[in-house]
Amino acid sequence: MRASTRRMAVRGPVGRIECAIDVPTSGVRAVALIAHPHPLYGGTLDNKVVQTLARTFVDLGYAAVRPNFRGVGASEGRHDAGVGEIDDLAAVLAHAQAEFSTAPAVLAGFSFGAAMQVLFAQRLPAAEVARLVLVGVAVTRLEVPAVPRGTLVIHGERDETVPLSAVLDWARPQDLPIVVVPGADHFFHRRLQSLRDIVRGAWGT
Numbered sequence: 138m139r140a141s142t143r144r145m146a147v148r149g150p151v152g153r154i155e156c157a158i159d160v161p162t163s164g165v166r167a168v169a170l171i172a173h174p175h176p177l178y179g180g181t182l183d184n185k186v187v188q189t190l191a192r193t194f195v196d197l198g199y200a201a202v203r204p205n206f207r208g209v210g211a212s213e214g215r216h217d218a219g220v221g222e223i224d225d226l227a228a229v230l231a232h233a234q235a236e237f238s239t240a241p242a243v244l245a246g247f248s249f250g251a252a253m254q255v256l257f258a259q260r261l262p263a264a265e266v267a268r269l270v271l272v273g274v275a276v277t278r279l280e281v282p283a284v285p286r287g288t289l290v291i292h293g294e295r296d297e298t299v300p301l302s303a304v305l306d307w308a309r310p311q312d313l314p315i316v317v318v319p320g321a322d323h324f325f326h327r328r329l330q331s332l333r334d335i336v337r338g339a340w341g342t
Contacts, residue, residue: 141160142157142158142159143159144156144158145158147204147229147232148228149207149224149229150221150224151213152207152212153212154205154207154212154213154225154228155204155205155209155212156182156202156229157203158200158202158233159191159192159195160195160201160237161196165198165199165200165237165238166197166198166199167199167238167267168199168243169190169191169194169197169200169201169202169242169243169245170226170229170230170233170242170243170244170245170254171190171194171201171203171246171247171250172245172249172250172253172254173203173246173249173250174186174247174250176206176208176209176216176222177216180248180249180250181205181209182203184247185324185325185329186324188203189325189329189332190247190336191203193332193333193336193337197336197340200236200237202233204225206222206225207221212225219279223253223256223260226244226253227257230242241265241266241267242266242267243266243267243268243269244266244269244270245269245270245271245272246271246272246274247272248299248323249275249278251272252274252276252278252279252281254269255269255274255282255284256281258285268287269285269288270289270336270339271284271289271290272291272325272332273292273299273325274299274304276299276303277299277300283311288313289336290308290314290315291316291318291335291336292304292315292317292318292321293317293318293321293322293323294317294319294321295320295322296322296323297322299323301317318332318335
């Protein structure tokens with residue numbers, strides 16, 4: 138991602154968790170933990186949407202931490218259908234907050250990773266989560282519970298993997314606004330700058 142990106146391993150419940158960490162040049166306001174797409178379909182911490190989220194949060198003053206879920210890259214263990222993956226997120230967040238900041242964290246994710254962050258957030262006291270940022274959230278693949286008010290949900294108009302209509306059906310009972318990117322597919326090809334602008338705009342920059 139950047140020459141300054143640091144790779145490190147965090148001890149998780151079933152062994153090493155590979156992480157990429159990027160930090161702003163001056164001052165860390167909090168940690169942004171960013172989760173990647175489905176491990177069994179090529180999802181890794183190097184996914185372009187995940188990298189875009191990381192760059193954006195670094196620009197906003199966050200330490201951006203991207204773990205590889207178990208069984209991906211140098212992370213040990215095997216895919217656990219979304220159960221152990223939440224334990225991995227907990228281990229990485231605890232380590233990152235011990236190093237950078239104990240302020241409430243931003244939990245962000247793409248596709249499967251977005252769904253994992255919703256489930257992970259349910260484990261944490263509300264005061265420990267500053268905000269959820271969900272991109273292409275996989276509501277058709279997993280049971281995704283309701284999210285807190287203020288959650289930022291971004292979806293592509295032409296998402297072929299998780300249809301926009303399914304996300305609207307999930308959001309409607311929650312009275313939850315969705316930010317739709319016109320013409321964007323699931324992977325936001327040629328729309329990554331729009332994704333970055335939406336997140337920055339949600340932070341007032």
